[in-house]
Amino acid sequence: MSAATSTTDSTTTNTTNTPTFTTDPTAPTNTTSAPTSTTGSAALATKTSTPTPSTNTPGSRSPCQKDPCKGGSSCVNLHDRWFCLCLEGYYYNTSTCNKGKIFPGTITVNIASTSGLEDENSMAYQELHFKITKFFEKAFDSSDYGQTVIGKLSTSPSARSAMHTVDVAVVNIFLETTKQTEETVSRAIERAIKHSANEFTSYIEQDRCDYYGCEKENGQDDCTSGLLCQCKPGLLRPNPQIPQCVALxxxxxxxxxxxxxxxxxxxxxxxxxxxxxxxxxxxxxxxxxxxxxxxxxxxxxxxSFQLILTIVGTIAGILILGLVIAIILVSSMNKRRNVEQQKLIENDFQNRKLRNTGFSNLGADGSIFPKINMNLPKESQPQNPYVIQGGIPRADY
Missing domain, CATH: 2.10.25 (Laminin)
Known part of the structure; x- marks a missing residue:
């Protein structure tokens, strides 16, 4: 069985599609409707995924403008190549989408640099995409393998070397009538990893019921039909034709x-x-x-920050007002004290001058020459020749 068709402008290469999807069914999942028309019963299927950006990065071409994908599939751009993407549970083969049986899991890839992997239109992502899809094509070369869907990437540096490890969530899709089981698929992948130990480290399978977000009603239920399984508590199937149970x-x-x-x-x-x-x-x-x-x-x-700020502000205002009043009072008292001290200094200075001149007291007017009252008889007082001794004559008119 051939894989999904991927091509450049004039070259056709066997590969698979790379939608981004959530592998943890207990986490909320974004549900994006895929194309509404397809062949057979695929017309009602829906893919639970994060769609690949439809625009290209600067400098890259847009091969999907020619609409090369048929049978209800959608065209997805990488850097300069494209591939056809079918709905959830279907794989692309020879211009048609065919219903298959899924085997989800996670594979660890060794890579020198993780730069650009977050951009699905980058050359780094395109190289990783074809590296993984070609690995699975080789691992299932002699089986009824249909397609590999690449999911989300999780990167981490290696503790022992400069290499980085990338955990890639994948879904391998086989024919709906395949006899493959989780055990046979895991063994085939592990054998392929042994021959590519430098590029791939390990593979961990994921329970199909966990992938769909369903409960196992009994130990033998493998949730082969995601549409019939019972959703886990807290998860709902938003549409009866959507296999995944999502957290609304x-x-x-x-x-x-x-x-x-x-x-x-x-x-x-x-x-x-x-x-x-x-x-x-x-x-x-x-x-x-x-x-x-x-x-x-x-x-x-x-x-209560505003209340605390108000209380602190009020107390601070009272303290500042009290400080201003205290400064004014102290300044007034100091000024009065300075006046008194100045008077005492002046009096002390005058007394010192009197002692130096031989006088013991000041005059009545504060001069250094005191006035002396002499009680002399009136007869002995000197006569002023300019003083009229007699009375002032009266006016005769």
């Missing part, structure tokens, strides 16, 4: 985002959602969000 987003209570309560829906994790009051509000006994009291904020009004 948590549903918020109906009383959220109403004018009466002012509540908001808060998604705490992938499974739980709850109604809470927005920051700055707190729920009262009636279940209504009330604005926080003065000084409080945050979720459930638990942040």
């Amino acid at each position: 987003g948590p549903k918020c209570p109906d009383d959220c985002n109403t004018q009466n309560t002012e509540k908001q829906c808060l998604v705490k994790d992938s499974w739980n959602a709850t109604c809470v009051c927005p920051p700055g509000y707190k729920e009262d006994d009636r279940g209504i969000c009330q604005q926080c009291a003065f000084g409080y904020s945050g979720v459930d009004c638990e942040d």
Whole structure:
């Protein structure tokens, strides 16, 4: 059985498709609808994957512009080559999509550099893509192998060398009527790894039920038909024709985002959602969000930073005001004391001058020459010749 067709402008090469998908069924998965038309029962199938970007990186060509893929498949660009991608559980063969049986797992690849692997349009990703697909083509060369789907990449440096190891999630698809089992597929891959030990390190198979996100109803149930298996708790099948069970987003209570309560829906994790009051509000006994009291904020009004800041600011203002008043009082007292000291200094200076001149006291007017009162008889007082001794004559008019 030939593998999926991949080509350049004029060269045809056998290879497989490389959609990005989630291998952990318990984690939320993005569901992207693949082409709606296909052959047979594939028309209702859907691929759970992250679509490859439809635009090319600068400098790369766009071979998918010619729409080379047929049979309901979609064209996916790499760096300068393309391949046809069918829906989940189908493989591309000779311009048609055929239903197959999947065998998921993870293979570890040795690589010198991981630069550019995050870009599916880069040359590094294209080289890794063909390196892996050719490895599986060789490993299942004599079987009813159909195609390999390359999933997400996880890189890590090697502790013993400069090489890096890349864990690649893959899904090997065989004919729907194949006799292959998980054991036979794993043994074939392990034999191929022994012959390519420098490039590939190990392979770990994944349980098909875990890949689909289904429960095993009994020990013999291998979830061959993903459409019939029962989803695990917390997972739902968004469409009856989608094999994967995915984790839908948590549903918020109906009383959220109403004018009466002012509540908001808060998604705490992938499974739980709850109604809470927005920051700055707190729920009262009636279940209504009330604005926080003065000084409080945050979720459930638990942040008292504003109150602390207000108290500290008030205390600081009082202290500053008291300090200013104290400075004014001290300055006024010092000024009064300086005036008194100046008077004492002046008096002391005058007394020193009197002692130096032989006088013991100051005059009445503060001069250094005191006035002396002499009690002399009136007759002995000197007469002023200019003083009129008689009375002033009266006016005769």
